[in-house]
Amino acid sequence: MITPTKGIAPDRALLAVGAQILLQLDEPLTVSQAWARLRSWREAHDHRSPLSFGWFVLALDVLYALGTVRMEQDLIVRGRAHAATTVG
Structure with a gap:
């Protein structure tokens, strides 16, 4: 479901749909705007x-x-990228 399987086509896997959603987020969008653009x-x-x-929302959940x-x-806005931190 998250990755392609025998029953889930590569373009429907949640990670692929999530990547497609990220392509649409060149600016903050409402859920409806993101859905329409996708x-x-x-x-x-x-x-x-x-x-x-529903599948679109699941992909958003994965991205979140x-x-x-x-x-x-x-x-919906892109998250801030943070470098991994180590506890030392």
């Missing part, structure tokens, strides 16, 4: 695998868990 992008790039809104997106004032 659907347009997938159509323009011939991704024919069906993608439901990884720290690559966050919500600010009802907008």
Whole structure:
């Protein structure tokens, strides 16, 4: 589900959909704007695998868990990249 499997096409794997979402986040977007942009992008790039809104939300959840997106004032924004820290 998170990565491609025998039953999940590579363009539907949550990490792939998450990467596609990140491509749309050149500026902060509402959830609706991000969903519309992603659907347009997938159509323009011939991704024919069906993608439901629920699957889109799951991909957002994965991105949030990884720290690559966050919500600010009802907008999805790219997360801040932090270098790994060590406890010494």
